[in-house]
Structures are given as structure tokens and as C-alpha cells.
Amino acid sequence: MRVGLLSREYPPDVYGGAGVHVEFLARELRRLVDLEVHCWGEVTPREKSEGVLRHRPWSALDGGNDALRTFSVDLSMAGALAGRDLVHSHTWYANLAGHVAKLLHGVPHVMTAHSLEPLRPWKAEQLGGGYALSSWAERTAIEAADAVIAVSAAMRADVLDCYPALDPARVHVVHNGIDTTLYRPDPGTDALARVGLDPDRPYVLFVGRITRQKGVPHLLRAVRDIDPAAQVVLCAGAPDTPEIDREFRELFEELSRARDGVHWIPRMLPRPEVIQLLTHATVFVCPSVYEPLGIVNLEAMACGTPVVASRVGGIPEVVEDGRTGVLVPVDEGAENDKNDNDDNDDNDDNDESFAKGLARALDAVIGDPAAARRMGEAGRERAVDEFGWDAVARRTVRLYEEILEQA
Template identity: 60%
Template structure:
């Protein structure tokens, strides 16, 4: 079976969980199908890259993305099935399905109706991104939800979708690659004291990820606790200004606030996670949260919001602690609990790694995906 995976992100241009998902899924799916990856951005040897039309360079970002999707759709005439990831590629999959009469599978990593703050970033483009997602999802031969929570949200947001077409296939983790790293050179490089408690955040600076919530909570962390933020570029200038002010105020009142701007390489992230007292995921909305799996595989306890698919990954009181979202006081209390009891944090971290290995293996996830392909093409 000739399958095309359609995605915005693909190595080396990966900045979010959807890109990580496609990277590892593609690696394992290649054992089951004849696979080609179509992505967006610069040319690379591992995928066919597509870019927006030049004459749209000054237009809304969403309109540029749609032009990229047209380029993708034009290149898919020789495949038996298309599988798109995120709204950035959904329209390409939908158009290819109509044009070439092949099944279209959509994997839902998030839902535009549940991310209204995207209008702050995209302006009127948010209406376009919502349209791309809705048409693709409602027309797809099958829809993959990355968690049970995502499946429930999807069926509520899009009641026209037949529940029988929605399959839950979780995100996964490579627990061989993401494993505890005893080295400390990365900590030394960034001025992190391995003998003091450290709370680590890794993620994009978006409304969804709850960074302002974490920064407000951090004002109530125990004085000896370090806060390490591995943060990508903020979505908007307004959010950048808000976060910068919070960081400035936080540093004025405490030591040990480390802000690592931009993308770190994988080895750096693994070492930071390995030495953290806890990884923190303060998201306001999170269909699954693959970064929680990365932390667990590194043997680190997780403190996360009790939203979306996170409770399907983080076992409360066993591999970490779940807290009410958008509640800085509750978040600070949970983080302080683990900071004051490193033995408990260690036990939770070990349990988290065991859970990641047992329940979230990419090999099994790719096999489930290939089985779905076979079902809808029979």
C-alpha cells in the first residue's frame, strides 16, 4: 500500500508534539507500508517539501498555508491513501481524497474550536484554519484521536462525524532514546545546580501551554527551588510582553529562574528532564501532551493540569500529580510537595518510566495505524 503522510513539521523542522508524533510514526510505519512524507518548509532528503506561493508572501498566514496544501494535493496522484496531521495539512488530504478518490485519514492532535486564542495569532485566518479542519474531519474515511479525551471533545465539537469512524490511537515514546542521562554538562552550561530542586518546563509559549499560569505559581515556590523554562518563541507580541514582564517580576523576587530561549537539541532536553525534580505541564488545553511522555521516559515525576488526554498519560499520585488547570496556587502546592520530598519524586519518576515503556511504544502504535489503513481500504 502506497501511503502519503502529510504534515507541516518534519525533521529537522520540528517544534511541537504533532511534529514529534509524525517523525516517530513515519519511522515505524515504513515497516508496514510504502511510505512517503510530504511536509512544509525547506527541502530535505527525507521528505518532499512544499512552500507557499511567492505571490502570497504578504498575505495572512492561513492563506499561505492553504496554498502549500494545494501544492501537496497536486503531488499525490500515485498514492492509495493519504494521512494528514493538523489543520496545516488537512486541506491537502481532503482535496487529494476528492481528486484521486482515495481514503483520507486524519489524526487529531488538537481542535481549532477549543483554541479560540488562535484568533489572536491568525486574525481572520482562524476562520480559515477552522474551515480546513472541519471539512477534512467531517469528510475523512477515518479519524484518529490521540486520546479518549480528544475523541470525546471531537465528537462534541463536530457532531456530524460518525463515532464509528473515530479510533483512539495514543501518541508514543521511544524509551530507548528518551532515557535517564546521568551526565551534568548541560546543567553546568546553563547554570543549573544539580544539588537543588529544579522544576523544568519544555514547550511553546502559547496560551494553550499555560506559561503565565506557571510563572504566577513560581512566585510561591520554595526559595531553594530552581525554575528552568525551555521555551520557544511566543505566538504574539502581546503574549511575549506579558511573559517577559512576569519573568522580570519573578527574577526580582527570587534566584534560580533560568530562561532558555529557542529550541534546545534533543540531548540537552533529555538531560534537563533527567535531573529535574519534576516536569511541569500547566496547559489549559492538551489533547495528550507528548512532552509528558518524554519526561516520564526520562524517569521524572510530572505535575500537570487535569485536562484533555493528560490523565490518560499521567497516573495521579503514582507517576505524578494532577492539578486543576489555570490555578497557580494549586500548581505551586503540588510542585512544592515534590520539591520537599525528593524520595517521593524519585519513586514517581521510576513508575512513570515503567508506564511509558509498557503502554506507549511506537512500534505498537504504528501497527495499530497500519491495521486501520487495511480496514478502510478492504
């Protein structure tokens, strides 16, 4: 079976959960199918020999809207997919490539939904009018795809809610995975020393992009009120817009004035350093207001660290409340970040309630080391037993086979 895997992100250019997913899924798929990866960037001779083909936006669109530049990459990908038996796209950045390849080459198109444009209206801040184009591309591809993979049961429900014309029989749940041989407790501490952490004090860790989706402002307000002995480590970069960047910086400066031991790492760290930080964190926190699954929670669990996370989307399918971590309800105001950016008194009250809930959950874990240790051990066990990438790849290939049999 000859499969074309389509993605914007691919190592070394991975900045989000979808890129992590594609990286490890590709590794496992190569053992099962004839795989060709199409992604963004400049290809090296070695990559080409390994079946990795990179594409760049058309130079005529330099300085143009990012959505138009994305479409130019999609057309380049579609034109290079002749000879594939099936194409599999990831995120709106590659969905149009999969759809055009389906029409051009007469092959099935499978797409994995990592998030949905209708549930991310704040992207209009980043893309401007391009948000209408990204939404159109996603809708066109998803409604015509031969199969849609949702990364959680909650995500499947969102897909069917956002796209009611889609036949439910074509939407399949295949959870994200984790490489538990790579993500495992690391006793080393050199990465902690480079950050400047005090080894005798507990610390709360966040790893993620500075976006409204990830709920970073809620976290910065929450940690103002936690145990003053706790340090706070924010591995946070790649702000979506100048506005969210400015908001983050103002809140960070306010937090730094209010308490000591606050560390911001604004760049992407090498994976081994992230694993060390995850291993030694007292608690990992994921305050997302929208999260189809949340691979980063799996990464923390695989490193033996308890998780405090918002009870949204697919997170409850990963973090078992009271056993591997603590789930915090997202009140209506915080969840409205998904729907609009209007400020009102009710939203402010609900946002404050969510922040207080996060603070209480973090303090509960920090204040009970024995329970935290039990949660971390249970999280590692759950990650190993239920979320291996080899199983994810086998389920994906079985779906490919079913689609090809029906074609």
C-alpha cells in the same frame, strides 16, 4: 500499501507535539508500508531518495495571511499525491491537502486530530481572519474524512462534541507514543552546566511554547511561591503573538526579581540537551489549560522524572495521579482561557487558585525526594510498557487496512 503522510512539521523543523508524533510515526511506518512524507520546507536530494517531499507557500502570497499561504502548500501537496493508496494528514496545516487529495485522486483520507480549532479561539490573535479559514479547513476535512484518529479518549470526546455531524464509528483512539530507547535517563550534566544550574539545588522544569494553551502565565505565578531553594528552568520559545510574548517577559522579569535561580532558555535546544534537563529535573511541570494528550509528559516520564500537570484533556490518560505524578484541577477561570480572553474578578480568583494548586503540588514533590524517586521510576515503567511507537504504528496500519477494505 502506498501511504502519503502529510504534515507541516518534519525534522529538522519540529517545534511541537504534532511534529514529534509525525517524526516517530514515519520512522515506524516505513517498516510496514511504502511511505511518502509531504511537509513544508526545502527538500534535499537525500530526503527525496528517502521519500520525503517538501513544499513551500506560493511566492505570490508572500506577505499574505498565513492561512492563505498554508492553503497554497496544501494544494501543492494534493497535486503531488498521485499514486498513493491512502493519505493521512496531521493538523489543520495539512488537513485540506488530505481532503483535496481524497477528491482529486479518489483515495481514502485519514486525519489525526492533535488539537481542535474550536477549542483554541486564542489562535485568532495569531491568525486574525485566517482563524476562520483554519476552522473551515479543519471542519471540511474532519467531516468528510474516512477515519479520524484521536490521540486520547478525551480528545475523541472533544472531536464528537465539536463536530456532532461526524459518525462516532469513524473516530478511533490511537495514543501518542514515546521512543524509550531515545528518551531515557542520561547521567551526563554538561547541559546543566551550560544553563548555569546549581547541581546541589533541586529544579523545576518546563518545556513548551509560549502560548495561552500551555498555561505559561499560570506557571510563572505559581513558582513565585514554591520552596525558595528550588531553581526554575523555562525552556520556552516560539510565542504565538507579540501580546503573549510581552506578558511572558513581564512575568518573567517580576519572577526574577522575586527569587534567584530562575533560568529562561528562549530557543529550541537539541534533543540530547533536553533529555539531560528532563533526567535531572526534580519535577517536570505541564500547566496546560488545553492538552489532547501531551507528548512532553511522556518524554519526562521516560526520563524517570515525576510530573506535575493540570488535570485536563488527555493528560490523565498519561500521568497517573499519585503514582507517576500529581494532577492539579484547572479551575473554571483558567479553563476559560480556552473560550475567551476577557478579564473579570471571578476569572482572576480562579486563576489564582490554579496557580496555588500548582505551587502546592510542586512543593509536595520537591519536599519528598523518596516519593519523587518512586514516581519517576513508575513513570519510566509506564512509558516503556504502554506507549511504544512500534505499537502505535501497528495500530495505525491496522486502521489503514480496515479503511482500504471498506473502500
